[in-house]
Amino acid sequence: MLPQVTPAAPGVRTRPARRGPQRGQARAAALYLLPTSVILLGLLAYPLYQLVVISFYDYGQPQASGAAPLVFLGFDNYVTLLGDPQFWDVLAATVVFAAVCVVGSLLVGTALAVLASRANPLPRMLLFLAALGAWATPAMAGSYVWLFMFDQDFGIVNEVLGLAGHSWTFERFSAFGLVAAEIVWCSFPFVMVTMYAGIKAIAPEVLEAAALDGASATRTATSVILPILRPLLMIATIQSIIWDFKVFTQIYVMTGGGGVAGQNLVLNVFAYQKAFAGEQYGLGAAIGVVMTVLLLSITGLYVRAQRRTS
Template sequence: MSAADTTTPAKVPPPRPAPPPDVPEQPRQKRPSAIAAAPWALLAPCLLILVLVMGYPLVRLVTLSFQTFGQSQLWGFKPAESAGFANFTKVLGDSGFWAVVLRTIVFAAGSVIFTMVVGMLIALLLQRVSGWVKTLVNIALVASWGMPIIVATTVFKWLFDSDYGVFNALLSKLPGVDMIGHNWFASGPEGLLVIMLLVVWGAVPFVVITLGAGLTQVPKELEEAARLDGAGAWGVFRHVTLPILKPIIVMLTTLSVIWDMGVFPQVFVMRNGHPESEFQLLTTYSYDQAFMRNDYGQGSAIALITVVLLLGVVAVYMRQMLKIGEVE
């Protein structure tokens, strides 16, 4: 055997395993706390502005309602004194205050009902007219909606003027009607009716435009099916249109109640800055107590009671919206 036969054969290294394919790096999942904080971070600027603009006046209103604060305290001659619940006791024990509350509720209820009925009728009518008529009506609605309240109030004062009013002249043209020289503001109910018409005139455009947008979402197939089942116009509106528009109607009604209970410039300007007792609503009554009688504590108490009443309306609205959400 030769030497070459006795040499040890060289060992061949085993093949290296192929490297694993590149696995894409999984994105890191955000923490639940970061996801929950994102909406608050986006809302922070708006909330800060609301706190600065509305927070301080509300805190100041609550503070004044529990203090004795008059002209002397306003000018710094005397320090404000704590009155406890004396302002609220005096307000709630005043029969005149409850008369104002009842008048405000009746005024707001009448304005809201009138606004919603007229707005719904106009919105339904606009669905059945030609395009150019609908455009003209919408232009008129937006123009009336954009008119400043002071200008609109001045126009209504002229329309219902006892000597030169156009409304009295038009009514006098009816057979057997003589309204020349009639003073609509000689009595509280007639004067508040005129102010109610002014409020409704300014609120109807918003209601019509909003309801008109809602009516475009009513499926035509459901209306056709209801007509095939024998339903008339009222039946289609009651069983098809009204349920679909219910969330919008609830929203509009709630906003209208809040706005109409807070009516101030219409009454103030219509009565030349001095509303008589039969024209007083909660807003003007609070202003009268604070700035005419210089009792800022009692005026603040009335304003705070008004805020509480409006919060009750908002609570009812939120409850209705939650019910609608659960049904859907």
């Protein structure tokens, strides 16, 4: 999925002459794409279609098991959802929380990638081992390990800081901060590995040329290295936005399903509480549709902005 950076040669229009072979090529391409599109349609398009359909119905457990008739609601689930002040509160919290996590993992990941590209082999290997360890830890296990570290009575953090009895998950911002730190910890390795590969791929001649032209280190970083890394940075950012916007496990585990009086709910956990725990599958599906639309538009806007500036 690496972006194609070779620009298309403008003004070359050989279409009429190559019509025959091109049609053959299109057929071949369609054949090659067929298996993928069947799988994508089956596993992605159909569930998404069902999600949208369910969001238009009053669809709870009695309806699913055939004990109650289906009632078509039209946009009622969406009206209920958008009229719920808690939804807007949770949406705002999710956006801010995801933004903090994205910025955090990009900063930490990029900084450590730069560090790794300049470090000696042994410390670099240790750094990579530590990062890959964090990356390989399942979200559930990672969340519990962090909870143990920050446990109010037995946690090592309170022991070292001398804060025995301090609860890190009681205050809203403290709880969000703790979860954000865990998410940055488990998602920076992806950014770091990606950026490290990008930095290593920059030809030494380019940097040499910049140095010969008398560019300062800052100038080299902003005018040479960053533009070359931009496509990779874009992938890392979009991936992080999607991951962090959809975060579920860490919030669910570390704040006990959404924190004191639901203060730490994010959209995905909110949808889960409504749809599965509360058995309002129609309303839960509406939340899912809203989330999908939001993520698609954020990603779309970001990709367009990137295209324009590059």
